[in-house]
Amino acid sequence: MPKSLKMGNTNTTRNVNGFKGVWQMWHEKGEVCPKGTVPIRRSTVDDVLRAKSLYDFGKKRSRSVPLAGRRRADTPDFVSGNGHEHAIAYTTSSGDVYGAKATINVWDPAVEVASEFSLSRFGFCPVPLMALTSTALKLAGRLVRRCIGDSRPRLFTYWTSDAYQSTGCYNLLCSGFIQTNSRIAIGAAISPVSSDGGNQYDITILLWKDPKLGNWWMGFGDNTLVGYWPKELFTHLADRATMVEWGGEIVNSRPNNEHTSTQMGSGRFAEDGFGRASYFRNLEIVDADNSLGSAKDITTLAENTNCYNIMGYYNNEWGTHFYYGGPGKNPLCP
Structure with missing residues (x-):
């Protein structure tokens, strides 16, 4: 793990200055996995039926709208197609990245129809985006309302090595991510969630490249390693x-051209602040020396700030952080 971190306890529940850690719902029944095994969420017939074919079961649907001409050359390679909208922060410095960490506020946003989703995410891009290559990769710890078929927020992972064209997979639904932890279930529901003006719950996610073996690891909570993506999955990201x-x-x-009322984050705009708007806090980067440091030189971006927005900040306690989200459809976002 990065030098400043040590292996920790998986339990992340805490109450510090009004925000708390969260856990997974399956633990409420006292369930544990036998030694030498890992928890795997059971796939159902309904899971397969929600996919358009057995071939792409568990895979992310590719975006057919070209990116060129729809964004500045120095912005992340995700904007915009097939109705996807974002409010994101991204690094703008030219330094190499060997990992990242963030603590993510957990909410249960309203989703208007079954074909839509709302998620919080972070991940990596492996090449200079002005090249407009098709090798963008995201290793993501995310809260999602998709693929599972119910409305609970869940922790999930995704990988691709060719910008969603033919490779990639959610969770453990096909090969790629190798789970090593017996206490964290990828795809399991997260509980409890934050409430407007009430207790705030969050999770901490670390994505980090092992400098010795080159695999990309995912950590959850108090520095507990969950599993890894083998370096052989990738080309450019095999380096950094x-x-x-x-x-x-x-x-x-x-x-x-009508807008959805699907919420992002808490469903409130960034300016509503702590206890109302959703946040990412303590954004950190792993450098070439395998050391964690506060993320610098970040830029924020949202396609339609009347629907969803984002505002970045810095202080001594939360380091680099931001609030983001929105209600979707409203008088200024018809």
């Missing part, structure tokens, strides 16, 4: 990343 992005994403499936 060049950009980190954090933030929210929704899908708007409404026709005729």
Whole structure:
């Protein structure tokens, strides 16, 4: 792990200055996995039916809208297609990246229809994006309302090595991510969640490259390693990343230029602040020396700030952080 971290306890529950850690719902029944095994969420017939075919079961649907001409050359390689909207922060310095860490506020946003989702995510891009290559990669710890078929926020992972074209997979639904931890279930529901003006709950995610073996690891909570993506999955990211992005994403499936009421984050705009708006705090980067440091030189971006927005800040306690989100459809976002 990065030099400043040590292996920790998986339990992240805490109450410090009004925010708390969270856990997974399956632990409420006292369930544990036998030694030498890992928890795997059971796939159901409904899971397969929600996919358009057995071939792409567990895979992310590719985006057919070209990126060129729809964004500045120095912005992340995700904007914009198939109704995806974002409010994100991303690194703008030219330094190499060997990992990143963030603490993510957990909410249960309203989603208008089953074909839409709302998620919080962070991940990496491995090449200079002005090249417009098709090798963008995200290793993501995310809260999602998709693929599972219910409305609970869940921790999930995703990888791709060719910008969603033919490779990649969610969770453990196909090969890629190798889980090593017996206490964290990828795809399991997270509980409890934050409430407006009430207790605030969050999770901490670390994505980090092992400098010895070259695999990319995911950590959860108090520095507990969950599993890894083998270096053989990737080309450019086998060496390092060049950009980190954090933030929210929704899908708007409404026709005729009408906007969805699917919420991002808490459903409130960034300016509502702590206890109302959702946040990412303590954004950190792992450098070539395998050391964690506060993320510097980040830029924020949202396609339609009348629907969802983002505001970045820095202080001694939360380091680099931001609030983000929004309600979607409203008088200024019809």
